Amino acid sequence: MKSWKQTVVTAVLAIAGVAAAMPAAAQQAGTQFIGITSYRVGPYGANGAAFFGGFIDYLSLVNERDGGVNGVKLSWEECETEYNNAKGVECYERLKTKSATGPTAIHPMSTGITYALIDKAPADKIPLITLGYGRTDATDGRVFPWVFPVQSNYWDAATGIIKFIGDKEGGDLKGKKIVLLYHDSAYGKEPHSVLEAEAKKLGFELRMIPVPHPGNEQQSQWLQIRQYQPNWVILWGWGVMNATALQTAQKVGFPREKMVGNWWAGSEIDTEVAGAAANGYYAASLNLAGKGYPVVKDIEDIVYKKGKGNGNPKQIGTVLWNRGVGAAMLTVEAVRKAQEKYGKKVLTGEQIRWGMENLDINAGRLKALGFNTMLPPIKLSCTDHGGSGLVRFQQWTGSEWKAVSDWISGDKQMVRTMIEESAAKYAAEKGIKPGCLGG
Amino acid sequence: MLYRESGQFKTTYAADQQLFPIRQDRYAVLLLLAVAFVGIPLFASSYWLTALLIPFLVFALATLGLNILTGYAGQLSLGTAAFMAVGAVAAYNFQLRIPGMPILVSFILGGLTSALIGIAFGLPSLRIKGFYLAVATLAAQFFIPWLLVKVSWFSNNSASGVITAQPIEILGFAFDTPARKYLLVLTIVAVMALAAKNMVRSSIGRAWMAVRDMDVAAEVIGIRIMHTKLIAFAVSSFYCGVAGALYAFAYLGSVEPDGFNLDLSFRILFMVIIGGVGSILGSFLGAAFITLLPIFLDVLLTEGAAALNLNLPSGMTSMAQLVVFGALIIFFLIVEPHGLARLWQILKEKLRLWPFPH
Numbered sequence: 001m002k003s004w005k006q007t008v009v010t011a012v013l014a015i016a017g018v019a020a021a022m023p024a025a026a027q028q029a030g031t032q033f034i035g036i037t038s039y040r041v042g043p044y045g046a047n048g049a050a051f052f053g054g055f056i057d058y059l060s061l062v063n064e065r066d067g068g069v070n071g072v073k074l075s076w077e078e079c080e081t082e083y084n085n086a087k088g089v090e091c092y093e094r095l096k097t098k099s100a101t102g103p104t105a106i107h108p109m110s111t112g113i114t115y116a117l118i119d120k121a122p123a124d125k126i127p128l129i130t131l132g133y134g135r136t137d138a139t140d141g142r143v144f145p146w147v148f149p150v151q152s153n154y155w156d157a158a159t160g161i162i163k164f165i166g167d168k169e170g171g172d173l174k175g176k177k178i179v180l181l182y183h184d185s186a187y188g189k190e191p192h193s194v195l196e197a198e199a200k201k202l203g204f205e206l207r208m209i210p211v212p213h214p215g216n217e218q219q220s221q222w223l224q225i226r227q228y229q230p231n232w233v234i235l236w237g238w239g240v241m242n243a244t245a246l247q248t249a250q251k252v253g254f255p256r257e258k259m260v261g262n263w264w265a266g267s268e269i270d271t272e273v274a275g276a277a278a279n280g281y282y283a284a285s286l287n288l289a290g291k292g293y294p295v296v297k298d299i300e301d302i303v304y305k306k307g308k309g310n311g312n313p314k315q316i317g318t319v320l321w322n323r324g325v326g327a328a329m330l331t332v333e334a335v336r337k338a339q340e341k342y343g344k345k346v347l348t349g350e351q352i353r354w355g356m357e358n359l360d361i362n363a364g365r366l367k368a369l370g371f372n373t374m375l376p377p378i379k380l381s382c383t384d385h386g387g388s389g390l391v392r393f394q395q396w397t398g399s400e401w402k403a404v405s406d407w408i409s410g411d412k413q414m415v416r417t418m419i420e421e422s423a424a425k426y427a428a429e430k431g432i433k434p435g436c437l438g439g
Numbered sequence: 440m441l442y443r444e445s446g447q448f449k450t451t452y453a454a455d456q457q458l459f460p461i462r463q464d465r466y467a468v469l470l471l472l473a474v475a476f477v478g479i480p481l482f483a484s485s486y487w488l489t490a491l492l493i494p495f496l497v498f499a500l501a502t503l504g505l506n507i508l509t510g511y512a513g514q515l516s517l518g519t520a521a522f523m524a525v526g527a528v529a530a531y532n533f534q535l536r537i538p539g540m541p542i543l544v545s546f547i548l549g550g551l552t553s554a555l556i557g558i559a560f561g562l563p564s565l566r567i568k569g570f571y572l573a574v575a576t577l578a579a580q581f582f583i584p585w586l587l588v589k590v591s592w593f594s595n596n597s598a599s600g601v602i603t604a605q606p607i608e609i610l611g612f613a614f615d616t617p618a619r620k621y622l623l624v625l626t627i628v629a630v631m632a633l634a635a636k637n638m639v640r641s642s643i644g645r646a647w648m649a650v651r652d653m654d655v656a657a658e659v660i661g662i663r664i665m666h667t668k669l670i671a672f673a674v675s676s677f678y679c680g681v682a683g684a685l686y687a688f689a690y691l692g693s694v695e696p697d698g699f700n701l702d703l704s705f706r707i708l709f710m711v712i713i714g715g716v717g718s719i720l721g722s723f724l725g726a727a728f729i730t731l732l733p734i735f736l737d738v739l740l741t742e743g744a745a746a747l748n749l750n751l752p753s754g755m756t757s758m759a760q761l762v763v764f765g766a767l768i769i770f771f772l773i774v775e776p777h778g779l780a781r782l783w784q785i786l787k788e789k790l791r792l793w794p795f796p797h
Contacts, residue, residue, distance in 0.1 A: 041758055112695055115603075429603070430606075
């Protein structure tokens with residue numbers, strides 16, 4: 001008994017010793033190292049696996065097809081966060097030390113982790129790219145020089161959805177009733193202020209109904225909705241809550257053609273689980289689904305044919321996988337832009353930040369990159385770290401997401417005013433002097 | 440041999456009652472503190488400080504708080520994370536709303552606020568015990584984060600209920616680097632651990648243990664049950680509240696109330712159980728086991744797979760890490776149900792006789 005225990009204690013100590021003594025693995029010299037805080041296990045693992053599968057597939061494509069960015073090869077490493085804030089911070093700290101030039105740019109892919117990193121990023125000089133999540137007022141780059149909530153933020157989504165509903169209602173929302181069914185968390189509360197402002201401005205009635213985490217029981221919420229008889233329901237959910245909402249809507253007989261989700265409530269993972277209950281449901285999207293883009297074909301032909309694919313081949317072309325590809329493209333283009341100024345070599349976080357801030361991907365460039373219409377053009381500046389704020393609506397046909405609108409912009413001006421107010425408040429609270437960083 | 444106390448004579452009551460009666464223990468603790476205060480800040484990298492040591496110390500403090508309540512006073516609680524949330528949000532608000540507030544006072548006030556809330560949620564303990572009390576404290580766990588999200592005043596009207604901790608500055612000295620933050624956290628944790636060690640051997644600590652072991656008997660010998668239990672809740676919540684404030688200010692920087700969920704409460708309860716129920720040392724061992732071991736396993740498995748050139752599918756190492764970690768928890772609980780602190784005690788007894796056992 002005694003010796004057995006001793007063996008175990010020794011073994012544990014040895015493991016701990018090895019782990020502790022392990023030096024930060026030196027990355028292949030001369031490559032642009034990209035740190036990836038991903039999640040593939042835990043409650044949102046399926047969503048993370050699709051997104052990061054696409055992300056890594058695009059990086060592989062750049063290496064395999066182009067030989068890197070202007071000859072500088074990419075290397076990367078993943079660290080599992082399980083969508084947990086504390087683990088996310090640990091991963092960030094770990095990836096930061098893996099290369100002399102830092103992890104290029106971090107996509108936290110979680111609003112909670114983004115919040116935890118916002119204070120750390122400026123000190124470490126690491127850009128954070130939060131595509132369609134995170135802190136909305138970080139769009140004001142003068143207060144948040146290191147954070148890039150690119151493409152569209154939650155307030156753009158909310159006003160975009162209202163615009164879409166308005167168009168469907170023939171341009172007039174006066175007296176109409178709209179319900180926001182939201183995930184009762186920081187994420188679900190994000191659109192409240194902007195929707196209230198919209199309700200006042202456009203004269204519709206707004207009722208907000210929370211669904212407690214995780215949201216797999218919504219009978220009482222849908223009874224309320226049935227009593228209230230709204231014209232539209234906006235679904236602001238995540239994970240299992242989305243499929244449950246669609247199924248419960250079917251049960252109480254609320255038409256799915258009158259439901260609009262945001263982009264975290266609009267992936268195949270949500271609708272395929274809901275089955276026929278999802279038919280006709282709309283969702284705002286940051287990117288289109290499908291395989292009909294040259295970049296997707298290249299990934300299939302070059303990366304997957306060589307057996308170097310990262311994601312599950314079945315996920316190719318899904319909403320979240322395509323979003324991962326788009327997110328990786330932004331990082332790569334930021335590197336390319338920064339190389340124009342600083343030379344074709346391995347770059348630091350500060351240089352990448354400049355590249356990101358001066359990013360300008362127009363329609364021609366998107367076509368050249370093989371994205372065509374999957375994404376809207378994006379142009380950033382010091383005052384605007386967000387970009388177009390455009391969203392596009394897709395409808396679930398029962399087997400795939402089909403685009404049913406053009407790229408739509410919500411009330412950009414109102415959103416911008418609210419962003420500046422909120423950012424100024426943050427700056428005052430933290431004692432930040434707003435300003436542009438420059439090169 | 441190494442650990443023999445022969446020759447250490449106690450000639451005064453003070454010597455007999457000191458905190459660490461054995462000389463070797465005393466030296467070991469002093470050495471440990473010296474390493475922690477001087478050696479680690481000099482040599483540890485920022486990854487070690489921010490990702491491993493600061494969270495370890497913060498969780499050790501929270502575990503200590505729960506251990507006082509559960510381990511010493513015998514009151515099972517599942518509301519630890521909620522009390523941490525109260526401490527974090529209260530410290531944030533004191534710092535925000537009272538100009539020129541010293542940050543340490545904010546931490547203490549955060550702890551005191553948490554203590555008050557703890558007393559309120561401790562009231563049911565006067566009537567109910569065991570699992571039923573755990574369910575009552577569960578109410579705190581659901582109510583407090585909900586309230587913090589619901590009333591946006593607590594987060595200074597932030598759209599999402601997230602609070603962003605102010606920079607730490609004491610007497611004009613900014614605690615902004617990982618090493619400085621680590622030293623601040625270490626100082627607070629060391630002082631509070633010392634206080635706890637003293638408290639549990641004072642009259643109040645003995646009263647806690649009497650209530651834990653048999654409350655009727657304790658009442659018969661003249662211990663005021665209500666008083667004792669509520670003090671246990673207050674002290675425990677105070678520790679948890681300060682831990683929560685440190686969690687927000689020194690570790691994460693910004694926290695959302697949802698981060699202080701039931702999951703976190705359970706983690707801290709597991710730290711108590713694995714470290715050793717009713718042991719100060721156990722709180723530190725348990726916190727180390729639960730916070731650090733998964734990270735070591737993760738690094739070991741990832742680097743190991745890379746070194747052996749295994750091309751594992753992504754996510755595989757994380758799954759493997761969870762499996763190994765779970766197996767280790769079960770293993771340790773089977774080998775020593777009384778926790779790691781008890782293992783250390785056994786080791787100490789063995790060392791006393793080594794190398795000449797009977």
